Amino acid sequence: MMILHGAAIGTVNGSAAEVQKILYQQNHHMLIAQALTMKLLHKMVADAKIGPAPNISYVYPKTCKPEDILAMQNFSAIRNWLYLDMAVYGRYNTVAWNFMEKTGITPTIEAGDMEALKDAKPDFIAFNYYATATVADGSAIFEDDESGDQQISIGMKGFYAGSKNEHLQKTQFGWEVDPEGFRITLREIYDRYHLPLIVTExxxxxxxxxxxxxxxxxxxxxxxxxxxxxxxxxxxxxxxxxxxxxxxxxxxxxxxxxxxxxxxxxxxxxxxxxxxxxxxxxxxxxxxxxxxxxxxxxxxxxxxx
Structure with missing residues (x-):
């Protein structure tokens, strides 16, 4: 579960803004469906265990410059906490929502949506991990690029710019390999949400x-x-x-x-x-x-x- 670049997965066509708005609307519906499913299972089976399963990547700043730190926080919110804050707390992450408002891609929220989202109570967090991400200040990006995949960050003007991490090796397909980042990601998720974890991929x-x-x-x-x-x-x-x-x-x-x-x-x-x-x-x-x-x-x- 995450917003993939529309061009990369071939699900939607149109301008970058149109594609993103459609994807974030679809994501809103998916989050509601997830919440209703968790609530229904707990109602049907009292001792059942259920939780979300997003793709999560810890995000490093390129340098210790404040602008890079802000970019890291921006991308972390968009890439990770949007999905887990909603699953655990039933609300949109503040930084992620601000990003959607500033780019004009906020989803339409119908009556009852947020109430349904708040009722879900996950028992654990499942997540997929392949590598971390590294980003830098996004103010220098002139055109947004939507051709990346789930592990290769491109950037969003004014918010973050994808960057290489020279400290990490890469796979044959260009994905960075970061075992220590796996430990960092596990610690970060557990510290934020205090729920048991399961690695699903x-x-x-x-x-x-x-x-x-x-x-x-x-x-x-x-x-x-x-x-x-x-x-x-x-x-x-x-x-x-x-x-x-x-x-x-x-x-x-x-x-x-x-x-x-x-x-x-x-x-x-x-x-x-x-x-x-x-x-x-x-x-x-x-x-x-x-x-x-x-x-x-x-x-x-x-x-x-």
Missing amino acids: NGLGAYDEVNENGEIIDDYRIEYLQKHIMQAKLAIDDGVELLGYCPWSAIDLISTHQGFVKRYGFIYVNRTEDDLKDMKRLKKKSFYWYKKVIASNGEDLTNNK
């Missing part, structure tokens, strides 16, 4: 290849997951109540932005973007590694290369 998309022996040796995926699980353990030591961790994903599937060439799974599917081939399933090296991780309840993270 965390993984590495890559160009996996089958070698001459019919194997997929994806040590890079194992290393990525090793580091993130270790940081999750440290977050628990910090006092974060983490109920569960779910890697993404069990099997190769279609990526929102890069199609089938970007593989996430522990299990390889023998097909290409345009050719289904025989759809044979092949267990990658990471499959056997994660099987061991599960059996040891996360204690054994070693990789025998």
Whole structure:
């Protein structure tokens, strides 16, 4: 759950302002549906547990300049707290609402909407994490760019400008890799909302290849997951109540932005973007590694290369 760039996901057409207004209106309806669902489940099953599941990325300022700090706060509100403040507190985040007002994209709020949103009481927060984001002062942006994807920040004039983080490595698809940022994100969410957390997605998309022996040796995926699980353990030591961790994903599937060439799974599917081939399933090296991780309840993270 988050507002993606309209051009990137191909759901709406029009000017940037028109696209954003439609997306934020759709998001308002989605948040109401989420609130009503949480309330209904609690009514139907007294001891049921339910919560939101947005994509969350901690946001760094590019430098310690006050303008960059403000940009970080702006993007954090738009990128993260808009969705969680609504789910937990039943209200729009102040900075995010100010952004929508200044850009003319506030959603139409009907009678009863806010009352419905305030009635939802989540039992936990689930979230997807892939990487952090870094932003700088947005006053220098001349044209807004809506061609990014969920992990690549572009910018919004007057609010923030997406920036690279020279301290982080990148995946083959340009996403920054930040295991320590995972710990930071866990701590930030837990400190803001004081609800148990569940990680619903965390993984590495890559160009996996089958070698001459019919194997997929994806040590890079194992290393990525090793580091993130270790940081999750440290977050628990910090006092974060983490109920569960779910890697993404069990099997190769279609990526929102890069199609089938970007593989996430522990299990390889023998097909290409345009050719289904025989759809044979092949267990990658990471499959056997994660099987061991599960059996040891996360204690054994070693990789025998």
